[in-house]
Structure formats: C-alpha cells, structure tokens
Amino acid sequence: MSVCVAKYHDQLISIRRHLHTMPEEGWSEFTTTNFIVEKLKEYGYQVLLGTKVINPENCLGRSQKVVDAGIAYARKNGVSEDFLKATEGYTGCCGILDTGRPGPTLAVRFDIDCVPVTESTEQDHIPQSEGFESTRPGLMHACGHDAHMSTGLALAHWVADHKDELKGRIKFLFQPAEEGVRGAAAMAASGIVDDADFFLGAHIAMMCKSGEISVNPYGFLCTTKMDVTYTGRPAHAGVEPNAGRNAMAAACNAFVQLLGIARHGSGMTRINVGQLNAGEGRNVIPSHAVMKMEVRGETGEINQYMYDSAVQIIKGCALSQGCEYTIEKMGEAVDLTNDQALVDVLTQAGNAVEGMNVRKDPMNFGGSEDATILARRVQAHGGKAAFFVLGADRPSGHHTARFDIDEKALDKGLAVWANAVSILLKK
Amino acid sequence: MSVCVAKYHDQLISIRRHLHTMPEEGWSEFTTTNFIVEKLKEYGYQVLLGTKVINPENCLGRSQKVVDAGIAYARKNGVSEDFLKATEGYTGCCGILDTGRPGPTLAVRFDIDCVPVTESTEQDHIPQSEGFESTRPGLMHACGHDAHMSTGLALAHWVADHKDELKGRIKFLFQPAEEGVRGAAAMAASGIVDDADFFLGAHIAMMCKSGEISVNPYGFLCTTKMDVTYTGRPAHAGVEPNAGRNAMAAACNAFVQLLGIARHGSGMTRINVGQLNAGEGRNVIPSHAVMKMEVRGETGEINQYMYDSAVQIIKGCALSQGCEYTIEKMGEAVDLTNDQALVDVLTQAGNAVEGMNVRKDPMNFGGSEDATILARRVQAHGGKAAFFVLGADRPSGHHTARFDIDEKALDKGLAVWANAVSILLKK
C-alpha cells in the first residue's frame, strides 16, 4: 500500500510554478539554491554548500561571466551576502537528514538549472494563461527541472514529517548544471555520495505518459562535450593572403574529417559539431574559430574511441594549417545499468500507487544524463544505483518553447518516491 | 604655375576633424550627408539627393537595420525631418555647378563612410591628443574618407570662388558605402555620371608618402563580395542524426572546395571566406550557416571565372547535403586603366605644385576601389576617367586603430585637384 502524499499537493504546484518564473542557467543558480536551502532548513535539514558539494577542479562548462551574472541576479533578488559567501561561488547544495537509527545511507538527486530557450508567449500555453511564465527572456525551465525541484522539496518535507518511521540517513542532492551534462562530475568528485548505499535519480516526462513509470530504462549514451578553438594569424586577404594562418581552414577541415570518423564495429557512435563561429571580416584571413561539439558511444570504450579519434583530427588540422588549438571538456555522461535490487524496489513502489502503469520492459531513454556519473560513483564504492522516469503528458518536446508538463502527474510521482524511501529506510 | 589654395587651409583641417568625430557606416551616413549638403548649398551648388543619385535596385550590402540606426543618430544630431524625407532613405548626394558657358562636364568623386574599427585611445594618437577622436566606439574614419570629404568640400568652395574663370559644368559626387565596395554600383546605375566627359577620383595615403602623387596606379583588383546562406533541417544529433540536413556540412565542404578553386593561368586570383557562422546548439544537427566571402581577379574576366567557379561549388554542396542556399551579392569593384589624356592632366597638375614628386611609374594600388565602377560607366559612355593617389604619411596601416594622416599633405592635395579642374575647365 502506498504512503499518502495528498498533504503536499499545494506545495508541489506552488513551488514548481514559483521556480518556473525564475529560470537560471547552469552554474548561475544562486537564487534557486538560496530558495532550496531556505526550504531545507525550514524542514530541519543540515545543509552543505560550496566546495563541500562541488569540487572546483572538476567543474565542466562553467563560465565566470555566467556565474557573475547569476550573483548579480541574486543580489537583485535580495539574496544575502552571507549566503553568497557561503556558496564560495558554486551553486547547488546537499540537505542531510540523519534518523539517528542505524541503517543505510540513501542519496537522492534532483537537478536545478534551466535551458536557453525563450518561452512561448501564446495564450494557450498554460504557464502564460496561469501567469507563471518565465520572467527572463531567453531562459526557461523547458526540461522540467522546476518539477524535479518541487518534487525533491516535497519529498524532503515528507521525509522530515516521517522521520520517526525511518532508519539510516538520507542525502538530498540538488545538482547544478545538468544541461550539457556538466555539473555531476564536480558533485561526484566532492565525495558527497561516496558513503551512499543507495542512489536514486529520476527524470520527468521523456518517453513516459502521465500514469506511467519506467523502472529500467536503457540507452543512456556515453558522451563527451568539447569546445575546440583554433587560433591563427590574420592577414589581408587581397594583399598578402600567404601571411595568414587560417583558423577557419583548420576548423572546416577538422569538421569534414570529424564527421568521417570510422563507425565502430562493436556499437553505436555519434558525432556532431553543433556550432561553428569563425572569422573577423570579409577580407581578412580568419584568425579565430570555435567549434562546440560532442561525441557519443554506446559504451564508455566506444565513446573513448570517438573522443580519441576526434582529438587526433583536431591536432592534425592545427598542424596542417599552422594554427594553435585548445580543447576544453564541457560535459560528460556515462552509461548506466540499474541495479536489479533497486529496479525491484521501484517496481514495488510504483505498483503500490493506484492506477500506476509500471513499465519494466526496456524503454529507450535515448539521451544523455549526468546523473549517471553520480550513479557510477556510488556503484564504484559498492553501493547500488538506479535512474527511473516518471511519466507526465507534455504538449511539446523537451527544450522547446511550448514545453510544459501535466501537473496532475506530480502527486503520483511524489508517491513513488516516498514509497521507495519508505521501502529502503523503513525502521 | 599652380593655383593658390592657402585660403582653404583652415577649412580643410577643421572639416576633416569635425567629420572624424562622427564616423558613420556605409548606407547610414545621414548626418554626414546633411553636413555636406549644407556646405554645398552655402557655396551655391544645386544639390541632388535620394533616388536622383542612388538607384535602389542596385544597392549592395545595404542593411535596413543599419539605415534605421543612421536615421536615429541623425535625429539625435538635430538633422531635420525635411532633409531625412528628401533622402528617401538613401545617403550620398551630388552637388552641381554650371558655369553657364559651353564646355565639358567633369565629375569628381569623394567617398563618405567609415570603417568598423574602434579608435585607439593612446595619448600619442593625434586625434586623441588634439581632441577630435571618434565619439562612436566601434566606428572610425580609419581609411581617410574624412580627409576625402574635407578636400572635396574645399575644392567645391574653390570652384565656386573661381567659377567666372571656368567653363562647362562640374558635378561633385559624395558617394556612400565605399567600404566593402558597395555604394558605387547604385550611384552609377542612377545615371548621374552618364553625361560626364571626364571623371576623376582619388585616394589619400596608401602607397604614397607626403609630397608624392601617383598618377597612373595599377592593380585595382576586380572583386565580388557575397553572402552565402545554407538552410538545412535540424535534428537531434543523438537520437536521429539521419533526419537532419546539415547546413554546416554544406558550408564546410563548400569552404574547402572554394579555397581550392584552380589558380588562373592569365593572372592573379584571390578568394576568402572571412566569416562563417553555423549551427544552433551542441547536440542539434546544424540547420543554418552563413558565409561572408569574396573573390578577386586581376581582370574582370578572371574575377568572373572565380565567381562562376564559386557559385558552382556552392550549388554542388547544397545538392550534396540536401540543403537550400542563397547567394547575395554584397559589393563589387572592377579594374581600371587610366585614360592617358587624364594621366597627362594629372601630371601637369602635380608638376605645377612646388616640391611635388609626381610618380608616373606603375605603382601597385593593391586593393579594390568602387570608384572603378563609376570610371567604367563614364568610359562606357565615351568619357575619360582616371583615379590617382594623393600621398600622405601615416603612422599605421589603413583600417587600423592608430590610422591617421599627415594633415600637412592636404594643402598640396587640394592644389593638385584645383590645378586639374583648372586645366580641364579653363575658360
């Protein structure tokens, strides 16, 4: 039988809607983190911040400019200087509740950043008609992380309310910068999940409808995201073209070779250069070029093959065109196989919710998720990990201007979470 | 013996410095045009504006956004609505003075736009130390068109003062958008020089020092400037890359083929893609790409060979990658051979100036100039044309932040101009 979570319904909706109005990009979520921290403290949690949850050396794709803008936005929102100092410049936090009774440590993870999408202004888009649309043009919670956070906070609330019925310890990880699979590596490297016996994470919507959960998804592609820059030497294209070092030539020739990296006999590969910006003026030999790219592979080994091949090509083209190059890793995710023990827990937790359709068949997640980095860290330390999908109808695809989720699905999702915690930490 | 132009010295300097403070980009020179028109009227000229001097169908590289910004800047500067209306949105003008005596028509051309360079703030840069630096960050008269205009206006003043000694008619063309060789085609297509018996134009500095003029330069490269866009179809780079039509692939493969267009056996060629911007997001198959490019050739035929070869490549890559494409012509200039009769006039005009070193040997201009378009139009209608270079020392190259000209060279330059007019239109 399921636990009852009706009491948390209003909170689920109102927090989700509040956070939806104030989306923040990865590594800039100071206002968001401040909000979460206040709630966690209100519920009685011990909260860790800054370098206690983020290892600065492992931050991927973190732009100081974006961080500074986030701090400025936080100040505008009245976030205190004390809080900002406590973050040490790093967003995200961990709320810890110890029951005081011997038992396992469970880490649960919720991601908090938004995507760079401008929200639809059409009146039949519910956040518009209900008045909780993004107040920040160019930014939007278009992937559902607002719902993740409201679910996480409601779960934290429920755990605090039921702590007398539980044993062991629970850690709520609110992770920054999931978009671009950037934040998990730094959170994992902080060691915050090294003592976890269990790890659970979830995504809303994706391939599951309202009323469904997928307890054993597959197809979490290993991926590495990179920014590549070429620096050459400008020259007048009419007068002395030979004096230039053409960074655009390095980039374009790298591009054509990158797409041509040989397929792998043992499994699926992907490569994409999603952005290329090069050159200064029409009559100047281009001296700068930047490529935002990614590789993927069905396994870690295949992803590594793609990465290594790409690096060789990038180097070779720098040599060919007499340019300098840099490669900066901007994100990474690995693959994941859910531990069967947790698949069983999730199945039981889902079946306990009335009307829930628990999908145990393999469903293709078909994307990358950096929760896999945390999951792998837990598994590497002897713990068990699983990632599941909480269904929710949506009028439009993830990362689109009209993305929204069926809010009625949130209650059932919370119930599954609470049931799972209940099973794992029952006194 | 040379005419005396000492009276115009102060005007030469002050107008040049005034215009230096307020540089305007091509097709946006409303404040500048207004200034010139007021001066011409003050000197007694009939002035033509708008579509009388610019054929809208032949405008190259004219962005409505830039035009609108120029109009806004003009309003801020107090330029009247009546004037703005008279321009019909097109900058540049023609001042006409008819002596009333039968005689030839002489067209003289001065260009009025600036370049997108931020001026040096170093204190040893004379415009800074003398307080006439650009007030508009990102824009600068770094090619000497400020000096061209002050020379043109001083010459107009001199002509008005000496009109009783002259016969025939003189047309002062103040041409917009020379940078990127964009404005001359539209001015030529207006027919404004079709009745000219003689055409003269000049550039300051370049390969000539103070005290020199080059009366028969060569090496005006024919050139065509183009913007190329590819439009494909986006797709998720992980889930369904095959569903995309990769516009970046079209652009990069076009790039590598464009640079490889075969050299021409009959003369020099050039090709450059100066800017390439493509793609939307790291994990999306790029659906847009834009290339700003140019071709050049030693002759019109060779330039056409380069252009035709480029178009074939651009088309073929669209076909290969299943993308749509557009090619927009953004500028053009042709080559020029000075008519000997005018070379002789310029030689005589230069020799008359004390201490002037008249270079009749072939000197390489080594760049493109769209005065050649106007010169060719005059020659095609049976007139004679020449373009010369007025030397001036300069501390730094054209189009650089520390560009400046030796103002002492302006008087001698004006004297050459006035001598030439005097020879051609002497009563």
Next chain:
Amino acid sequence: MSVCVAKYHDQLISIRRHLHTMPEEGWSEFTTTNFIVEKLKEYGYQVLLGTKVINPENCLGRSQKVVDAGIAYARKNGVSEDFLKATEGYTGCCGILDTGRPGPTLAVRFDIDCVPVTESTEQDHIPQSEGFESTRPGLMHACGHDAHMSTGLALAHWVADHKDELKGRIKFLFQPAEEGVRGAAAMAASGIVDDADFFLGAHIAMMCKSGEISVNPYGFLCTTKMDVTYTGRPAHAGVEPNAGRNAMAAACNAFVQLLGIARHGSGMTRINVGQLNAGEGRNVIPSHAVMKMEVRGETGEINQYMYDSAVQIIKGCALSQGCEYTIEKMGEAVDLTNDQALVDVLTQAGNAVEGMNVRKDPMNFGGSEDATILARRVQAHGGKAAFFVLGADRPSGHHTARFDIDEKALDKGLAVWANAVSILLKK
C-alpha cells in the same frame, strides 16, 4: 535418425581438392561450370544453362575482359565449343531432378567462384603438402566455395541415389560470382527459383567450428557495391590550370563527404571507398577518377538511406567541380530472417547427426551474402527460406592466403543437408 552418407566421403574430398587446384573468378567459371554439368548429367539430372539461369540485364560487376579470359582458360582445359556455346557466355547452372511424385519444390544453392588471393606456398599449408594447391597465381578458393561445390555435388548424387524415397522436385543452383555479392541478382531475375516452396543455402566455417551448425544466424548486412567514375577535362597544371575540370577534386571531395554521411538513429551503417585511382600525369589537371565503394545498413531501409545519401554527394561534387559522373551498381545483398519452419527442419536435421552441436542461439554472420537475394525472391513468391552455417575448423581467416578447412567436417555437413532434404521431400 540420420541418413548415412559414408559412401560419398571419397567424392567429397577428391572433388573439393580438384576444384581447389583450378579456381576461377566470378563470371569466368566456365571450366568449373563444365565440370559440374558433367557430374550432374552423370547423376541423371536435367541441366539448365546460360540465360535460362542468368538474366543478362541483372548481371552486376561482370567484366567482359574477365569473361573472355575465362573462356580462353576453358579452351585450354579442353572444354568443348558446344558447351561454351550453350552457356551463351554466362556461367553457373541449375540441375533439376523431378521425382515424378507430387510434392514441394526445393531449391538448394551452392556458389562456385574464387577470390583474388595468392595461395600460401608454405609447406605446412595443407593444400601445399597434400599437393592440391591452386595452379593459378593470384586466384584461390580462399572462401570455401570448393567445399560448397563438392558438398552440392555429393548431395546431388545422394538425391539421385535415393530418388525413389522422395517426392516433389529439387533444383540444384550452382551460382556464379558470389564474391562481391554479384551473381545472385541475375540468377534470381531469371525466375529460376520462383516456383520454389523451400530454399536452402549454407556457408562453411565462418563463426562455427567443426561439429557445430548455426541454424538461425543473424547479421546479414544489406549492402550495395558501386563503381563511381568522374570525368573532367585535362589541362596543363602550370600554364592554364583554370581550363581543367578536376576529376580528382570531385572524387576527393566526394570521399570526405561520403565518410561523413550522418549515422542512422535506427541502426548500424557502414561506408567504405576501397579503391580510388585518379589522374594521368604529375603536371596535368586530372581528368579521370574511379572509386570502388560500398555502403551497408542493418536493414534494407537503412542501406537505402546510405545509398541515397551517397548518390546525392556524388552528384553534388560533380556539379561543384564541373565534371561528369557515372554510378554503376556492382553488387548487392539484402538481410534475411530465416523462416521458423525451416529453422525447425534444420534443427531436426542437425540433431539427427551424432555429435553435432546445433546452435539455435543468434550467432552474428557479420557479413554480406547474396544468397539473401535468392531467399528474398523465394519468400516474395510465398515460399520459405533459410541460410545456415556448417562449422569447420580453419587455420586462418576467410580470404587469406593460408585459408583452409577441416575436411573431416564435410561428411557431417553433407549429412545435415541430406537429412534436411529427406525431411522436406520424404515420400
């Protein structure tokens, strides 16, 4: 219980060894076909030749030069002019035996060509030490088709010997030009298998050891083989490079784009340009280029996607470089799913052989086979088809100079075949 095939042991070995000495390339197997026909007639079969079994319009990768060399070799071997005339220039044949009793028609297929490999001369290579090595340098039965033929003829012999115990009709297809997957399309297009209720084919060795058979292999890749030619225009590379049309440029740019065809979201793809020969002389703009290439896909649809994408690229590069092009299909194979009814028959046939390990688990064939074209034709006409693998130990990989098969495996293989025929056509 298995049928007994011991009587055919000597024939199996001696015919295999005889054919091993005289390998013939695809479409040139006149001496080989003559040998087979004589045997089939000796066993009492009706034999069809020439256009009765090969549709000339569907021949892929058939070079007249190779055909002529095969005819010359046949004459040297004393093959009669009457026989050569009967072939109409096309190798391969079909032996038909009708029991006279109503029953199904079974088509069985064996391939007869060799590969262009020079056989090892090392003395521990059994064909050398036993004295049945290839007498034709550069040609070798290095894929096991010699064993296929001896098995096919032994089976034909067994069928003839046991015809009174059988019903229906059996057709023995001896197919030319399997290497490069070229011959099956023409044999299928002749209509020779259109009346078949059952189709069986097999390959020796591959992923199965002596004593194993795989009755339900997967991973028959769909593939299309093409020869692409570009024709441009030569020009002196020093004097007038612009006058050329560079066929090598078309080919090299096609190459780089071909390798870069986007991966497919729904399954595996492959592409290879295995040979590229272009150009005439060092100082001549290349006017000819030939690429021998292939595409593959996990399904027919994916292979078609690869083929269509390749064709677009090839066309576009011809346009870009002003060259003509041709694309000639040189071979094709499709995928295959064995019909369950025949999997069951093969399982039963295999289990009846003492000590045979019948592998019903999915084993990856990992290559292309044009028997799939015949199988698909039979299935399209309502028949059932299967392809199985008869294990045999081998000291070296297929298509290598030291390839050989464990001859002891041949008896068990024949037994499986005879059991299968017995099951399907039992009176």
Next chain:
Amino acid sequence: MSVCVAKYHDQLISIRRHLHTMPEEGWSEFTTTNFIVEKLKEYGYQVLLGTKVINPENCLGRSQKVVDAGIAYARKNGVSEDFLKATEGYTGCCGILDTGRPGPTLAVRFDIDCVPVTESTEQDHIPQSEGFESTRPGLMHACGHDAHMSTGLALAHWVADHKDELKGRIKFLFQPAEEGVRGAAAMAASGIVDDADFFLGAHIAMMCKSGEISVNPYGFLCTTKMDVTYTGRPAHAGVEPNAGRNAMAAACNAFVQLLGIARHGSGMTRINVGQLNAGEGRNVIPSHAVMKMEVRGETGEINQYMYDSAVQIIKGCALSQGCEYTIEKMGEAVDLTNDQALVDVLTQAGNAVEGMNVRKDPMNFGGSEDATILARRVQAHGGKAAFFVLGADRPSGHHTARFDIDEKALDKGLAVWANAVSILLKK
C-alpha cells in the same frame, strides 16, 4: 656576319631522325648516351661518364626498374658491356674540348630524354610518312630533345672543325632526365660546371616560330615535384572499420587542403596532384595511398612557401588519420634571369643570321626547365648564364602525339649557336 653551317645540314637531319626512332625515358638513356659518346669521340672530344658527371646522391625521380629496362634495351641494341660498365648505371655525358689557348670555359647543355607519349600513327604525321617514327610504343621524342641532341652534336662537330680559331675550353653537357626536371640537380652536384665562365642552354619551338629566337625569355617557374605516400592499417570495412587507419582518408583530406593553400601576395603559385592511387579492395579500409604532385612559384621564395605549406598539410593529415607518411622529392627547377652580357651575345649571334627575327621583348616561357639549376650553379660560382628559345613551327603542342618540328629551322638554330660560341671563344 654569321659563320657558315651549311656543311652540317645533312648531319642535323639524319641524327635527329635516327634518335627520334629510339626514344628513351629519363635515367634509362643508355643507347642514346652511347650514340652521343661515339660521335663526340669521333670528333675528338674527351668524354666523361658516370659519377664524373652525375652525383648519385642528387638523382631525383630515378627508378631502378626503368634503369634496368634501359640497360636491357641497350644490350639488345648491341651496346658494349664496357660502355655500360663505364656509365656506372648513370646516363648522360660531358664532351670536353680544350683549345690549348688561355681563355674562358663555356658550358653548353643539351637534354636527351623522351616523354611517355605514344606517337601518332596518322599518315600525315611527318615522322610516319618519312619513316622515322618511334619504334617504341608509349615513348616518343615529343618535346624536341631529338633536335636538341642533333644540334648539340652538329655544334660539337663545328667546334672541332674550327678549334684553331678559338681559345679557352668548351664543355658539351648531354643531360639525362629533363622531363620532370629531374636530371640537372645531379649533374650540377657533380661539380661539372663549377669552372664555367659562361653557360648557355636552349629549347626549340615553345612560343617561338621558325625564324625567331627569344634571347631573354622570362617565366621559368620554380617547381618542386614530390611523391607522397601514406601507409595506414587495413581492416574489414564491415566488421571492424574502427580498427583501420585509413590512408585514403589521409590522402583525400590532404588533397583538399593542398589545393587550398593560400595564394601568395607577391607572385604566381601553382599546385597539382596529378595522380592519386589508393586502396586495396572494395571492402577493406585502405592502407596505402600514393600521390604524385608538384608545386610551383614565380620565385624560389614563393615556390618554397608552397612546398613548406604542402609539407605541413601532408604531415597534419598523417597525424589526423593515424597514418605514416613519406615525401620523396622527384624533381626541381628554379627561375632564371639571363645575364645581360649573354643576352647581348645572343642578340649579336642572332642578328648575324640572315632573316632571323631576334625577339628581345620579354616572352613568357610559361613552364619549368631544369637547365635553370645548372645556370644557377654557374652564376653562384661567379659565371654568367643564359637560356634562349630557338623558334620552330610545330603542328601540335609539346608532349602531344602529333608533335613535330619544322626541320628547316635547325640550320638557323645551329648558326646562332655557332655564332655565340664564336663570339665568346674567339681567339
């Protein structure tokens, strides 16, 4: 007044025709060298052979296979073993005549190899109708070196006949392997011209008609010829493409970058890859690729720029694709500015010939000639050098199947040569 050379007319024609029948490729001209040596000895010359005239370390583009074939052909022609031994395997020779009187040393150079062209069999092609066509299919004196040799031998004969009227010393260089500009480097490196005060060379026909000579041609392009090989690793293109190292990918990507080497602001450049052969089989990742290529530049510096840029690209592509590479220099020629003193001598020598049109205006040679290597060596040692063109009508271009020269032009050409020798070495 001109010297009289009528006596040598028959010799000029008969030797030219004899040599035309037996063309030999560069580095294989053993029969040709033997013929020349016999003539020189007959005229009384001291003759140097082998490593006295060829430095083996500087041989470019010398294939042992071609050398061996040349030796075999010489044996077939009855050339003695003693002679072959004396050559040490290196073709070409130097005939020296010392007048015994003090005076300058003059080196004159004639080239002796043919081109790989099959001669026209049309009956209106004079070598056919007159019966002196090439007897060697695939080889032809289609560049006029047969005429060069007959002129050189007639000149040697004339010098010997007039040695009492001359002072100083004359060296007749008969140079191998001019085609592909391969032989001169080795001859120069032998030191054979280091003592020359004057150097003269000439080419027949080219841009000059019968009755013309060009005494100051320009446009001798500097050039470097290279063979580039890439070696990768083969792999099955279907099963394990990732295991390969694709040499064709290295070559094709190098190709597209090579053509795209930036034009040079200071003068003309050229680049061509004239042949590319890569790959083994259709379904194998190509492990070998060979490119026969060349670069050219208007000056030595520009040619070096092209060469250096090419090498960088070739290296970079090896790195990008994980392949090994080699670059072998196959030929080279430099530019040449005739020394004015010798231009004057040639003018005088030409004017002395009745009806000769001496072209002193700059005429574009428009190709490469390795006589420039010898000329530069002489100039580097303080001597003076010139190369001139002896006009001759021709029905078809150099290096074509119907090439031929107007034999009537040979007498005037010899007269110019003899006049020049007479002026330089007059007692």
